[in-house]
Amino acid sequence: MLSVVLAVVVLAAGIAFVWVIMRLDSASEQIERQQNRITEQDRRLEEQRDLIERKEEFGAAVSGLLDAVDPLVGLPYDSLVPWDRVETIVDDAWAHRWDAAGLRRDANEIAALTASLTYETEAARSRVATNTSSSPWEAALDRLGAGWVSTTFADIAADCGADALACVASTDPFEVRVASSTRADPKMTDWIRTGVAYHEYAHVLQFTNPRATNLALTAFDGDSETMADCYALTFLDGWSLEHEVPVDDLSYWEVSVGYGYSCDQAQKQVIRDWVSGLGVAKRSLGG
Numbered sequence: 001m002l003s004v005v006l007a008v009v010v011l012a013a014g015i016a017f018v019w020v021i022m023r024l025d026s027a028s029e030q031i032e033r034q035q036n037r038i039t040e041q042d043r044r045l046e047e048q049r050d051l052i053e054r055k056e057e058f059g060a061a062v063s064g065l066l067d068a069v070d071p072l073v074g075l076p077y078d079s080l081v082p083w084d085r086v087e088t089i090v091d092d093a094w095a096h097r098w099d100a101a102g103l104r105r106d107a108n109e110i111a112a113l114t115a116s117l118t119y120e121t122e123a124a125r126s127r128v129a130t131n132t133s134s135s136p137w138e139a140a141l142d143r144l145g146a147g148w149v150s151t152t153f154a155d156i157a158a159d160c161g162a163d164a165l166a167c168v169a170s171t172d173p174f175e176v177r178v179a180s181s182t183r184a185d186p187k188m189t190d191w192i193r194t195g196v197a198y199h200e201y202a203h204v205l206q207f208t209n210p211r212a213t214n215l216a217l218t219a220f221d222g223d224s225e226t227m228a229d230c231y232a233l234t235f236l237d238g239w240s241l242e243h244e245v246p247v248d249d250l251s252y253w254e255v256s257v258g259y260g261y262s263c264d265q266a267q268k269q270v271i272r273d274w275v276s277g278l279g280v281a282k283r284s285l286g287g
Contacts, residue, residue: 234271
């Protein structure tokens with residue numbers, strides 16, 4: 001009888017042990033599930049914090065860009081600020097509003113544009129304060145371009161044409177390349193150099209304001225050179241395309257510059273209207 005009682009007690013104890021083990025396993029599983037939920041919640045919170053930081057970073061980058069644009073407002077170079085690219089990045093940032101890595105890339109790209117604008121602004125301020133060549137070319141272009149236009153003397157025949165005195169390339173519209181020979185050419189005067197500098201500056205304006213220029217060109221049958229001549233004739237008082245340069249007391253050179261056509265008053269008004277309509281302006285972003 002005793003053995004039966006002991007057996008029952010042992011069996012009960014075994015059942016109790018198994019029950020405790022099962023409860024412990026169940027509790028462990030529940031604890032593990034809870035820990036996993038907490039870990040997942042922590043991960044999501046971290047992602048949300050990172051996303052908020054990236055959004056703030058992008059907003060600060062855009063604000064920095066607009067601050068960099070402030071000193072450029074009004075300058076007659078519409079393409080100076082790459083608004084189309086900026087607006088594309090802003091659109092990308094909206095598409096990346098739940099993508100922290102994408103927002104960081106967008107912010108970095110805006111920051112790179114800001115750095116480039118800041119560098120160019122500082123270079124222009126430095127350039128306008130000096131005339132490194134002491135030439136009428138550079139003096140005129142610094143005055144017209146407010147430091148944004150650089151002057152480079154070089155052998156330009158291969159790129160600009162054998163007879164070219166100077167030229168501007170669309171790929172580098174803020175650089176006026178001047179033939180080195182013009183510095184000592186006896187048929188050149190400072191007045192002629194100044195007038196040709198005005199012509200070349202018109203090309204700077206043409207290349208940096210393509211939309212406005214395309215409209216103005218219709219008054220010149222699409223001829224950008226005639227339009228550039230008209231710019232000089234409009235804004236440089238006393239300028240002409242024909243010059244007499246004395247050789248001595250008895251002789252002189254007849255020097256023709258430009259493209260042989262002096263624009264009329266209606267075309268000069270087109271030039272004035274064209275220039276008055278140019279200028280960097282701020283834009284609303286993300287609207």
